[in-house]
Amino acid sequence: MEQKKNILSVKNLSVSFKMYDKGLEQKDLKVISNLNISVQEGEILAIAGSSGSGKSLLASAILGILPNNASVDGIMTYCGMELTEELQKKLRGKEIALVPQSVAYLDPLMHVGSQVVGVRGTLEKMRTAFKRYELSKEVETMYPFQLSGGMARRILLSTAVIGDARLIVADEPTPGLSKEMAKDAMGHLRTLADEGRGIILITHDIDLAFEYADRVAVFYAGTTVETAPVEDFRNGPESLRHPYSKALWEALPQNGFKPIPGTQPYAGSLPEGCLFWPRCPVRTEACMKGEIPSRSLRGGEVCCIHAT
Amino acid sequence: MLLEAKNITFSYTKKKTILDNVSLGIEKGERVALVGPSGCGKSTLSQILAGYMKPDKGEVYFDGKLLPEKGYCPVQLIYQHPEKAINPRWKLGRTLTEAWEPDQELLDDMGIEKEWLTRYPIELSGGEMQRFCIARAMGPDTKFVIADEMTTMLDVITQAQIWELLLHIVDKRNLGMLVVTHNPLLAERICTRVIEFDKM
Numbered sequence: 001m002e003q004k005k006n007i008l009s010v011k012n013l014s015v016s017f018k019m020y021d022k023g024l025e026q027k028d029l030k031v032i033s034n035l036n037i038s039v040q041e042g043e044i045l046a047i048a049g050s051s052g053s054g055k056s057l058l059a060s061a062i063l064g065i066l067p068n069n070a071s072v073d074g075i076m077t078y079c080g081m082e083l084t085e086e087l088q089k090k091l092r093g094k095e096i097a098l099v100p101q102s103v104a105y106l107d108p109l110m111h112v113g114s115q116v117v118g119v120r121g122t123l124e125k126m127r128t129a130f131k132r133y134e135l136s137k138e139v140e141t142m143y144p145f146q147l148s149g150g151m152a153r154r155i156l157l158s159t160a161v162i163g164d165a166r167l168i169v170a171d172e173p174t175p176g177l178s179k180e181m182a183k184d185a186m187g188h189l190r191t192l193a194d195e196g197r198g199i200i201l202i203t204h205d206i207d208l209a210f211e212y213a214d215r216v217a218v219f220y221a222g223t224t225v226e227t228a229p230v231e232d233f234r235n236g237p238e239s240l241r242h243p244y245s246k247a248l249w250e251a252l253p254q255n256g257f258k259p260i261p262g263t264q265p266y267a268g269s270l271p272e273g274c275l276f277w278p279r280c281p282v283r284t285e286a287c288m289k290g291e292i293p294s295r296s297l298r299g300g301e302v303c304c305i306h307a308t
Numbered sequence: 309m310l311l312e313a314k315n316i317t318f319s320y321t322k323k324k325t326i327l328d329n330v331s332l333g334i335e336k337g338e339r340v341a342l343v344g345p346s347g348c349g350k351s352t353l354s355q356i357l358a359g360y361m362k363p364d365k366g367e368v369y370f371d372g373k374l375l376p377e378k379g380y381c382p383v384q385l386i387y388q389h390p391e392k393a394i395n396p397r398w399k400l401g402r403t404l405t406e407a408w409e410p411d412q413e414l415l416d417d418m419g420i421e422k423e424w425l426t427r428y429p430i431e432l433s434g435g436e437m438q439r440f441c442i443a444r445a446m447g448p449d450t451k452f453v454i455a456d457e458m459t460t461m462l463d464v465i466t467q468a469q470i471w472e473l474l475l476h477i478v479d480k481r482n483l484g485m486l487v488v489t490h491n492p493l494l495a496e497r498i499c500t501r502v503i504e505f506d507k508m
């Protein structure tokens with residue numbers, strides 16, 4: 001295989017929040033632990049997983065925009081350099097761009113054209129981006145509330161491409177879009193990747209991600225349980241490694257619509273051992289204690305002692 | 309006809325009419341999906357059908373009678389963002405009993421654990437919160453449920469769980485249902501008929 005350059009790698013990331021319980025008592029709530037991902041140039045890494053498993057927090061950690069009461073541990077590397085706070089500040093909105101979850105990120109009182117130009121872009125670059133996304137000239141002077149869902153989505157993409165981003169983090173770019181529009185947005189991301197960028201695509205529309213991504217990372221309770229080539233997800237449970245990834249696949253309406261019981265544990269009360277054992281259909285005694293290390297398996301990574 | 313909207317016209321501003329003479333009828337025993345492009349007015353129509361807003365023109369009938377203007381509405385709406393439908397400063401037990409007092413059977417049906425009742429909303433996941441929103445909407449006088457993108461923000465396992473729970477109650481109590489969704493596969497899975505917004 002051709003050696004592609006790593007754009008981002010995140011190793012053993014953990015994120016904790018300082019919480020103040022009823023005034024005086026302070027406790028640390030660890031919401032992300034042992035999280036590992038990487039993205040190469042030209043690649044879309046899709047991140048699937050439980051609601052509240054830390055996907056948006058990972059996005060914030062990469063951009064360096066976590067709230068003040070959060071503390072981060074672990075190593076993040078961007079194009080071979082350690083991604084320090086200073087570097088994040090320097091690259092944010094330029095080389096590293098966020099396609100935010102909603103138009104709520106746009107200033108409601110400002111024309112969208114000037115917002116896309118922002119502080120770093122130029123009028124010319126904005127027009128190029130608008131042309132690329134088939135946004136007509138009138139759109140430049142519209143306010144966010146005047147945009148349809150699909151237009152808003154393309155505006156948000158424009159803000160990401162205008163700064164020559166090499167790494168784009170798209171946080172849930174498709175909910176609320178019709179199937180055609182969602183496919184359109186995915187197609188745009190695919191093109192941006194094919195031009196050499198690295199894309200992190202956070203999404204619940206996993207069947208759509210299976211069509212457009214190169215690899216998929218599955219999150220559960222703040223950690224990566226499996227990372228695998230997208231073909232394995234297209235193939236289904238026999239090709240997947242972790243019981244939770246299989247359960248995700250089987251819960252899709254087109255694949256049986258069968259949910260496993262139970263809910264993801266709350267960050268304050270995680271179980272001993274494997275974080276998934278309380279819901280795992282194939283757990284044994286050995287799963288309920290100690291650290292479950294991540295290991296390579298069949299061209300992917302998995303965090304499960306019984307995976308084959 | 310169980311739920312019927314007759315010639316509904318509605319606009320938020322003078323400039324643009326969102327709903328222009330829209331009519332829709334749902335028979336008893338039907339489960340109808342409403343699909344259409346984003347921003348076309350599905351949520352607006354849902355709110356009118358549940359009596360949250362009054363149309364500029366037209367009427368909504370439930371079981372042959374106009375939707376009541378006061379008191380409990382037999383048509384209940386569950387929407388996409390549970391966190392916006394719940395008071396963040398109340399423990400969930402209080403939120404749950406705000407409108408009526410759900411019995412243990414319903415809590416069991418919804419998979420709501422006792423311990424969650426003493427938590428604040430930020431201590432629950434979106435899926436857990438959505439269970440509260442559903443339970444709250446399932447008062448004894450509820451006869452019809454509108455689910456507007458109810459599970460869009462949730463992971464697929466939680467989506468399947470929530471639908472399993474809701475469909476179980478809908479069957480048990482023989483409720484009518486309208487499902488607003490962008491997912492044609494979901495619509496196909498749970499509904500008996502699909503209406504395209506543009507063709508109404």
Ligand SMILES: Nc1ncnc2c1ncn2[C@@H]1O[C@H](COP(=O)(O)OP(=O)(O)O)[C@@H](O)[C@H]1O
Pocket residue numbers: 145320321326344345346347348349350351352353
């Ligand atoms: N409170 C509001 N004030 C003004 N316009 C609104 C408001 N709420 C929604 N709209 C507009 O109404 C249209 C329909 O919205 P909505 O009913 O939410 O559509 P859908 O559910 O199909 O996405 C959209 O163009 C939206 O911008």
Ligand code: SF4
Pocket residue numbers: 242243244274275276277280281282283284287292303304305306307
């Ligand atoms: S380690 Fe055990 S409990 Fe965890 S996923 Fe694997 S089999 Fe299931």
Ligand SMILES: [Mg+2]
Pocket residue numbers: 347350351457
């Ligand atoms: Mg809507």
